Amino acid sequence: MTPMTEVEGRRVVLSNLEKVLYPATGFTKGELLHYYATTAGALLPHLRDRAVSFLRYPDGPDGQVFFAKNVPPGTPEWVTTAEVPRSEGPSRMVLVQDLASLVWAANLVTEFHTHQWRVQAPEEADRLVLDLDPGPPATVVHCCEVALWLRERLAADGIEAYAKTAGSKGLHLLAAVRGGSSERASEYARSLAVEAERAMPRLVVHRMTRSLRPGKVFVDWSQNAARKTTATPYTLRAREEPLVSAPVTWEEVESCHTPAQLAFLPADMAPRLQDHGDLLSPLFAPAAPLP
Known part of the structure; x- marks a missing residue:
């Protein structure tokens, strides 16, 4: 039986929850999903409206690690996608706009990477x-x-x-x-x-x-x-330990x-968010002009 969960009215298939992704610490895929779901309030605003490159490591950091920029096969139809300009011509990429999409993407075992522009204005x-x-x-x-x-x-x-x-x-x-x-x-x-x-x-x-x-x-x-893309705030990294950006x-x-x-490890983040909130939330305030 493949576990299925309902997230904000969407059915998301979860797989291999017991699988140990980080042998150094015993951190499992279930714990990875739990981390992303509980950090979503801080993470989602940094993903919103930005095309996502997935650095996938389905067998942990010691296994195969590969970048997926185009919409992965099997992406549910309710996940938002957008056509974005690329040097080799426009391509369709995923936008993680909501919790269900985040849980679906996290189930692929993903490091999230985003551009320094939003899909509404790729030229700025x-x-x-x-x-x-x-x-x-x-x-x-x-x-x-x-x-x-x-x-x-x-x-x-x-x-x-x-x-x-x-x-x-x-x-x-x-x-x-x-x-x-x-x-x-x-x-x-x-x-x-x-x-x-x-x-x-x-x-x-x-x-x-x-x-x-x-x-x-x-x-x-x-x-x-x-x-180019950069690791999104709060993403886990494919390192020996599940370190957080x-x-x-x-x-x-x-x-x-x-x-x-x-x-910082996943367990550190809930107390930090409780103490500080999202330390990067000022990035959403009106921006300074580029000199």
């Missing part, structure tokens, strides 16, 4: 993202130092930045922006990365070249490109001395 970037990626032996602690510099620099342009963990090893800075294309957002983000490297040459690199990255923080500005306070960024301080 409404998010700016800087992905701070530490090259070992650098860690998230070094990313925090860079994040604080970038926060000040963005504030000088009237842009308020918010931080979340990548859920892997780095940190993402997000800001709400308006009035510019993805190309303009990318150019602006690149200029910030170059400036950060100039200010902190021993700590920061703005180029992707692998050989430059050990011991430094790569400020990846390229995810502002229209075709978790919003963090600037106080937590300032006081980070060990990577463990900014590693």
Whole structure:
């Protein structure tokens, strides 16, 4: 018997609930579904109106991991889809607009990734993202130092930045922006990365070249490109442990001395949401113009 659940009047098929997805911690598929269902209030606004790329890992992070951008076969007819521009021509992608669609997508065992634009206006970037990626032996602690510099620099342009963990090893800075294309957002983000490297040459690199990255923080500005996506806030990541891409306070960024301080698991999220609400909710307020 395949378990079936009813979510807001929709029938959603669930499968393999006992399957252990993260052998390191014994975290099961049932627990993954429970996490997404209970975090939906904070997660859904960040997914709404954004085409979703699914990073699927149906057998856990050690199994096959693959990106699905087009609407997966077997998608229920009640799941919203939209035609979006892609370099190879328009394609149809999924929008996770409601709880039922979230539970259906979570059952595919999914890391959620979204663009920095909404389907209603693909030509306008409404998010700016800087992905701070530490090259070992650098860690998230070094990313925090860079994040604080970038926060000040963005504030000088009237842009308020918010931080979340990548859920892997780095940190993402997000800001709400308006009035510019993805190309303009990318150019602006690149200029910030170059400036950060100039200010902190021993700590920061703005180029992707692998050989430059050990011991430094790569400020990846390229995810502002229209075709690129970034891990959505609150998504679980396909890592050894079920780490969450978790919003963090600037106080937590300032006081980070060990990577463990900014590693969050599903069980951490309900108490954090109770204490802070969605720390990224200001992203939904009116945005600052892109310089």
